Structure formats: structure tokens, C-alpha cells
Amino acid sequence: MTRSSIIALVAIGGALSACNAQSDVQGEESDVPSQVSQTAAVRYSGFSEPERVLYDAARDRYLVSNVNGETAAKDGNGFISVLSPDGSISDLEWIKGGEAGVTLHAPKGLAIAGGVLYVADIDVVRKFDAETGKAMGQIDVPGSTFLNGLTAAGDGRLYLSDSGPPLGFLDGYGTEAVYVIEGDEVQLLAEGPLGRPTSLQPTQGGVIVASFGANEVFEIDGQGNKGKVSQLPAGGLAGIVKHGPWLYATSWQASAIFRGKLGEPFEVAAGDLVAPSDLGYDSKRGRLIVPCFTENTVDVLELQ
Numbered sequence: 001m002t003r004s005s006i007i008a009l010v011a012i013g014g015a016l017s018a019c020n021a022q023s024d025v026q027g028e029e030s031d032v033p034s035q036v037s038q039t040a041a042v043r044y045s046g047f048s049e050p051e052r053v054l055y056d057a058a059r060d061r062y063l064v065s066n067v068n069g070e071t072a073a074k075d076g077n078g079f080i081s082v083l084s085p086d087g088s089i090s091d092l093e094w095i096k097g098g099e100a101g102v103t104l105h106a107p108k109g110l111a112i113a114g115g116v117l118y119v120a121d122i123d124v125v126r127k128f129d130a131e132t133g134k135a136m137g138q139i140d141v142p143g144s145t146f147l148n149g150l151t152a153a154g155d156g157r158l159y160l161s162d163s164g165p166p167l168g169f170l171d172g173y174g175t176e177a178v179y180v181i182e183g184d185e186v187q188l189l190a191e192g193p194l195g196r197p198t199s200l201q202p203t204q205g206g207v208i209v210a211s212f213g214a215n216e217v218f219e220i221d222g223q224g225n226k227g228k229v230s231q232l233p234a235g236g237l238a239g240i241v242k243h244g245p246w247l248y249a250t251s252w253q254a255s256a257i258f259r260g261k262l263g264e265p266f267e268v269a270a271g272d273l274v275a276p277s278d279l280g281y282d283s284k285r286g287r288l289i290v291p292c293f294t295e296n297t298v299d300v301l302e303l304q
Helices: 003-012
Strands: 041-043 050-056 061-066 079-083 089-096 110-113 114-122 124-129 135-140 147-152 157-163 178-183 186-190 197-202 208-211 218-221 226-231 237-243 246-251 258-259 266-270 280-282 287-292 297-302
Touching: 003 197, 050 110, 050 157, 050 297, 061 114, 110 197, 114 147, 157 197, 178 197, 186 266, 197 237, 197 246, 208 237, 237 280, 246 266
Parallel strands: 050 280, 110 147, 147 197
Antiparallel strands: 041 297, 050 061, 061 079, 079 089, 110 114, 114 124, 124 135, 147 157, 157 178, 178 186, 197 208, 208 218, 218 226, 237 246, 246 258, 258 266, 280 287, 287 297
């Protein structure tokens, strides 16, 4: 997907304001706080197309991938930022393409497992020391064209999505896929059509997938079979996180975050968001951390 096609997609959602939650949802009661604050508790700015936020619980910090250019260009200028939960930016360019032996083009999905930071970067997964940021090599993913979502399961396995060639929004894609990575070995779990799989959340036996080219959130089991499905009110789903029984999915088309349970209806939890991308969840503070791709901001929304 080119930058121009991304901006065109944002327009589908209608008139947009700053990346800022403006609405609450009154949903079913739960022991787990599930409503989203109406306004950002903290806003970070100064990024360059922030695509993914990962909460690094071991170090109590937020990591942000910055595409910094065309989303599929091998231009060598992508970078990873480090944010403090107190609202400050610890290091805007902690890991930067072209410096200290680092190759990083258009980083998207982030995951940490076994002290290693894994980064989805177009057609490879790059590895860095999660403490120092030192480059540790890469994992090739043959045949991939637009690696996107990345998540770590409790057993150390990684799940990785390939959204397909970046040629448009609703075109057919031959490389749509979800992979499992164990060690440095990549195995195909499921392949398209999958509605342009983007963000991923691990389950006990598989993974939950958000689709950018459709309005579906669905589960894939350990054998690659599609299970429970939720049809959301709008598509362009770019991020998904889990908090208790609730799933939160960002939608570019609706300029919103949807909330729901897999296999059940979803509803708007926060609106008036500009290009909300692959959000993170701060489990220590009960926060959604939302990167706004075209606004170059990251917003912190409290769960109440």
C-alpha cells in the first residue's frame, strides 16, 4: 500500500479530527474495566508514521515502530522509538536504520520473546537485543511481500501475518498468510484469502486475526482452521489487543476503536480517531496505547 492509498482509505471514514477519543460506550457489565476514556490521558508527538506500539512489561516502557516513508519501500530509514509511561519520549530513534549496523526499512509489527525484540520488516523479521537494541540478525520469510502483524505466545512461539502485496485496499492477494515462528524456523499456518490479515493476538491454541481488507475478526486454530468470527461495523482493521474477555480493534474506515468478544457483536468504544493503527495494551496501568499513523502521534486512552 502506498502512502496515497492509505490517505485515501482514511477519507472513507468521513471527516476526521485529531487522534483523540471522544465517545464512550455503554455496554454489558463485566468485572474487567472495559470502557475507554473520552480523551487522551497522554499524547506523544514527533513520530514518522508510527505503525505499532508494544508494551514492554519487563522494562515498563512503550516501543513504537516508525515506517518513515513508503510502507513497502526498502529505503533503510525506519526506526524504533522508546516511550516512558509518564508521557516523555526516552529515545525517539533508539534503533535506527543505517546506524550501528542496523538494517530497518519499514518496521511494523513488534514482539518480544526470550529477551529478543522481533520486528516485521516487509519480507523479513529482524532481531534485536531487547535490552540494548543491538542487531542480532534476521529471519527470512520466503515468498512474503508485506509482513505486518507480529505477536508472541506464552510458549515463546511467534505469530506473523503477511497482508499481501501493497497494491490497494480491496484487491485480491496471493500471499495473504499467517505464519508460526519457532526458533528461527518459519512455518505456514494459514494462507489466503484472509481479508488482508494485519494485527494478531495469541490464544491458547492459536491466534486471533484482524483483517484490514474486510470487517472481520476471527480465530485460527493450531491446524490453520478458521474458527469463531465477528463481523465488525466497519473494516480497515489495523490493530487488535485483548483485555480480560474484551477485544479492542482499531478501524481506519470508521475512525474508531471497536470493543467486543470473539463470535459476538462489536460496538464503538472510542471515536474520532485519525488512522488508528496497531495499538498496544499497558497491562500495568490498564491503558490502550494508540498510534495514529498519519498524525504522527501516539495517544494513551485509559480503560475505566
